[in-house]
Amino acid sequence: DVKVTQSSRYLVKRTGEKVFLECVQDMDHENMFWYRQDPGLGLRLIYFSYDVKMKEKGDIPEGYSVSREKKERFSLILESASTNQTSMYLCASSTTDTLNTEAFFGQGTRLTVV
Amino acid sequence: GQSLEQPSEVTAVEGAIVQINCTYQTSGFYGLSWYQQHDGGAPTFLSYNGLDGLEETGRFSSFLSRSDSYGYLLLQELQMKDSASYFCAVRDNSGAGSYQLTFGKGTKLSVIP
Numbered sequence: 001d002v003k004v005t006q007s008s009r010y011l012v013k014r015t016g017e018k019v020f021l022e023c024v025q026d027m028d029h030e031n032m033f034w035y036r037q038d039p040g041l042g043l044r045l046i047y048f049s050y051d052v053k054m055k056e057k058g059d060i061p062e063g064y065s066v067s068r069e070k071k072e073r074f075s076l077i078l079e080s081a082s083t084n085q086t087s088m089y090l091c092a093s094s095t096t097d098t099l100n101t102e103a104f105f106g107q108g109t110r111l112t113v114v
Numbered sequence: 115g116q117s118l119e120q121p122s123e124v125t126a127v128e129g130a131i132v133q134i135n136c137t138y139q140t141s142g143f144y145g146l147s148w149y150q151q152h153d154g155g156a157p158t159f160l161s162y163n164g165l166d167g168l169e170e171t172g173r174f175s176s177f178l179s180r181s182d183s184y185g186y187l188l189l190q191e192l193q194m195k196d197s198a199s200y201f202c203a204v205r206d207n208s209g210a211g212s213y214q215l216t217f218g219k220g221t222k223l224s225v226i227p
Contacts, residue, residue, distance in 0.1 A: 031213070031215075033215060035217070040122070040219065041219060042201060042217050042218055042219035042220045043157070043201065043217040043220075044217075045214065045215070045216055045217075048214060048215070056214070058214065058216075059116075059216070090156065090157070092157075092215070094215070096213075101145060101147060101159075101162040101164070101205060102147075102159040102162070103147075103149075103159065103203075103215055104159075105156040105157050105158070106156060107155075107156050108156060
């Protein structure tokens with residue numbers, strides 16, 4: 001089974017802390033994505049990566065950065081956490097194969113910033 | 115940028131048929147996907163349309179019209195377990211050798227007895 005694993009299911013952090021959310025996939029996928037999900041707003045793309053050390057901004061990158069040093073791992077970094085970053089964060093991965101379009105999601109990290 | 119529009123909520127009776135529409139605006143369009151998400155769960159892939167027409171997978175079908183920038187998900191013989199949120203998502207060319215996957219806000223489907 002394809003597996004996308006996020007390091008934490010629940011996190012509570014203080015305002016101003018640097019926060020790392022980790023995501024690991026075991027299917028040798030080229031593409032990895034970070035989304036945040038808020039009620040009524042759906043899944044909003046923060047950043048994505050199509051190769052090691054490559055990254056592209058999504059729709060809401062402000063306040064976030066990412067790191068992809070190895071193909072299987074994609075990290076989301078909140079440089080200085082703020083309360084408006086309280087959300088569910090979802091990581092996904094997919095292949096670039098045009099015939100295989102499915103994206104696989106991790107179980108999500110519910111981050112609360114206090 | 116990209117934008118997708120889908121209804122926020124739909125209610126349907128068990129055993130009936132329901133259609134969830136999605137309209138989109140994007141550049142470098144590759145295709146339209148549908149995902150299902152139960153409360154507390156992760157989104158899971160349902161279907162993909164890269165070309166115009168209907169794709170059928172069991173009780174679920176998905177349709178795409180690229181000229182109209184429109185697609186829909188059709189769920190037949192509704193079951194209580196189909197109560198979930200359904201998201202359309204566009205796959206479009208990011209211009210960086212890969213693609214961006216952008217989601218709509220989701221449609222919450224409630225199936226009632």
